[in-house]
Amino acid sequence: MALRLEPGTRLVVATHNPGKVKELAEILEGRFELVTAGELGLPEPDETETTFVGNALLKARHAAEASGLVALADDSGLSVTALDGAPGIHSARWAGPSKDFSLAMRKVEERLEEAGSEDVSAWFTSALAVAWPGGPAVVVEGRIDGTLVFPPRGDRGFGYDPIFVPEGMDQTFGELEPAVKDGMSHRARAFAKLKAALL
Ligand code: ITT
Numbered sequence: 322m323a324l325r326l327e328p329g330t331r332l333v334v335a336t337h338n339p340g341k342v343k344e345l346a347e348i349l350e351g352r353f354e355l356v357t358a359g360e361l362g363l364p365e366p367d368e369t370e371t372t373f374v375g376n377a378l379l380k381a382r383h384a385a386e387a388s389g390l391v392a393l394a395d396d397s398g399l400s401v402t403a404l405d406g407a408p409g410i411h412s413a414r415w416a417g418p419s420k421d422f423s424l425a426m427r428k429v430e431e432r433l434e435e436a437g438s439e440d441v442s443a444w445f446t447s448a449l450a451v452a453w454p455g456g457p458a459v460v461v462e463g464r465i466d467g468t469l470v471f472p473p474r475g476d477r478g479f480g481y482d483p484i485f486v487p488e489g490m491d492q493t494f495g496e497l498e499p500a501v502k503d504g505m506s507h508r509a510r511a512f513a514k515l516k517a518a519l520l
Pocket of ligand 1: 397
């Protein structure tokens with residue numbers, strides 16, 4: 322039988338990142354009844370996998386088992402061509418324990434200078450996984466390409482948004498209207514695939 326996600330299903334959003342919660346709520350457009358991992362007091366699992374897909378599945382399965390609800394998880398990150406795809410799955414870690422993304426963005430700039438490359442192309446990836454408690458799971462991946470700019474610009478969005486100009490735009494994700502980002506982002510592209518698979 323094909324897996325379906327019925328409208329109105331109570332979904333636990335398996336993330337502790339408020340920026341992601343806001344974007345996922347916007348992208349899901351009220352289709353589901355959302356509750357967050359934070360609201361349920363679920364612990365954060367260690368992200369021990371080596372791919373976005375692996376870590377998204379791990380987080381979704383963990384939240385589904387802990388809550389007994391269908392869970393949606395996002396594992397995402399910024400990949401820089403000249404840095405062989407870094408920070409990639411380590412994007413959150415580059416900000417250190419205080420989650421300081423000014424620091425993480427400076428680190429990207431410094432690493433690029435060290436690499437001595439003119440190539441400022443980069444991309445964001447989002448793997449979205451849905452897991453049923455005690456049951457199956459589905460995972461998809463979305464990507465958006467763009468270029469990096471320094472110094473950072475704009476205070477919208479979260480994480481690395483102020484240094485990322487998506488393809489076809491002049492402004493960074495930190496400057497663009499949230500609805501514009503949420504209409505084109507890696508996360509929106511992943512959700513479009515999920516919709517095709519499950520809705
Ligand atoms: P959860 O695991 O609880 O969901 P997290 O922040 O640790 O939260 P990740 O392990 O997936 O999530 O790390 C992804 C990091 O990549 C995230 O902290 C951001 O800094 C960055 N990132 C992902 N999507 C982004 C976006 O749309 N804009 C800017 N930065 C983004």
